[in-house]
Amino acid sequence: MQQELDSKTMQHHKLVLPEHMNHQGSLFGGYLLMWIDEVAYMTANLHFPGHRFVTIALDNVEFKHRIECGEIICFLALLEKQGNTSLTYRISVTGTREQSDKLLFETRVSFVSVDDKGKKVLLKI
Template sequence: MSNKSNLAPSMQHHKLVLPEHMNHQGSLFGGYLLMWIDEVAYVSANLQFPGHRFVTVALDNVEFKHRIECGEIICFNVSLERQGNTSLTYHIAVTGKRTSASPLLFETRVTFVSVDDQGKKQVIER
């Protein structure tokens, strides 16, 4: 396992929240946020470890901290927190761009496992 000082730097991804992403209460439907988190973590893993096939095995602590409005640009700060022999864990912090303070809207960890063509765990090589 690598320690944090040897891990890749953070990546940022952005998303515009559109009317089709709203729930019946007029705020972002949480399922979209979870999908985007899985997607940006997956993109980060593939950019940092090209040539590997990753599958999501865990998403930790789903707690929405603030309402997300239509038209808001949200920022996903993705950092590799842990690299094991066959797994990666990313920390994702989601902030809003509504003010200069950029409040924390959501944070979680996503864990991936590297698998081969038969779905068996495969060692991650850089």
């Protein structure tokens, strides 16, 4: 589920299921990183339709709090920087149930717009 908040921000949600748990009983971090990349990619494609984006960077990876099974997590994607061929989104992750007041994770994801041969192309607005 996604919701557009304004022209630079989009919100997405994900339910944490038992198959996403690690051996400690909390969310396996690899799933969260995959979802963050996916959320940022979907947001970039919705903001800039018709472009092909590849992820070129993911900033600091620091898990701030455990995420439990059954939590519905909210991803807030904010377009922070737009270059000629690249985009950077700040992705903030919060809970909606048990941890609704806590920032669970935050990072930046950068993309470059490429053609079918992998060469950079200018962003069209």
